[in-house]
């Protein structure tokens with residue numbers, strides 16, 4: 001693919017401090033060609049017209065007939081200024097809400113006005129991924145990509161398929177056989193993607209898609225792509241916006257491939273560096289116990305960012321053990337069913353930036369929390385509910401205090417995974433199950449049941 005000059009302010013930089021190689025934003029590389037580490041999008045901030053206050057972004061609400069001002073991603077475009085406006089892609093992503101939820105706060109025995117839910121399921125494809133895809137597809141258009149691919153547990157494939165057809169790109173999505181929620185699979189097929197089911201799990205798909213992309217020159221849309229994470233930063237800007245341009249005390253996010261936690265830490269680091277926020281909130285990343293690589297590495301193996309000098313031996317030994325045991329992750333929260341998270345090191349950096357912590361919750365806890373979010377909120381997919389299940393742990397431990405302001409990121413829509421929901425209720429799997437009541441086709445008896 002051709003190499004274009006960037007807009008002047010942005011460049012790609014290897015996260016390995018011993019390497020630190022820099023590349024033009026017009027290069028399509030996804031991993032540092034010198035050392036193989038992850039890449040960041042970085043900015044020469046003195047060349048970017050960043051507003052003096054975050055609240056200045058609110059003025060764009062008045063120009064909602066401008067497609068970039070309408071987008072919940074590009075509304076903040078100075079904070080992810082890697083691409084000229086003519087290449088920017090939007091399908092109306094990021095019109096999401098921060099809902100204060102007193103009923104769930106009371107269920108958790110928190111102060112009622114302290115809990116907020118960031119509903120990313122309200123995006124066009126029904127998950128937070130659209131934030132990242134708006135940014136990554138803009139980069140794809142900037143570099144003249146003609147076809148693209150991704151590996152997916154489901155949400156990525158739905159989002160990629162939707163953006164690909166709106167950009168006129170050919171698209172292949174790789175999914176693990178039997179490892180994808182029905183709602184998500186239906187979207188990939190409906191949006192016209194070539195859907196390739198590989199006999200294996202997400203980690204197998206991830207390996208194959210990287211090889212296919214480099215062999216066939218396809219544009220890769222996994223969160224390995226640094227521009228995707230630039231789009232996902234805007235979820236944090238919108239939480240700040242929802243709190244009247246203030247930061248919460250805690251951000252709680254599900255941990256799968258660790259793109260979100262990586263993006264959120266970077267967002268806060270940059271905002272602090274720019275003087276746009278005074279303090280950085282703490283972050284809790286919640287794994288499922290059936291896919292708890294991060295929890296194990298951080299809490300038990302004491303893996304840390306260490307100014308970028310991450311102890312690679314700990315990771316290599318851990319993964320070698322997974323391979324030796326033929327380990328495959330298993331959780332009902334399929335969106336976070338990942339054992340080898342590609343953004344691990346960036347996530348460690350975010351933990352360092354945000355004084356972050358990591359916990360794991362069981363599938364049973366996830367399903368109960370999901371039922372509570374459904375009963376008192378707008379609902380969510382299972383992975384999203386790990387946030388409320390994790391928060392319950394953190395309150396019990398006294399790590400999160402009852403009067404601290406907490407924002408939980410609900411990453412996907414409830415209809416993404418109808419099977420988990422239907423089974424939970426119909427099969428009476430949990431304490432909040434609400435099964436349908438069988439009734440005869442008889443008016444009096446129906447009335448009796450309702451009264």
Ligand SMILES: [Zn+2]
Nearest residue numbers: 014019032035
């Ligand atoms: Zn490097």
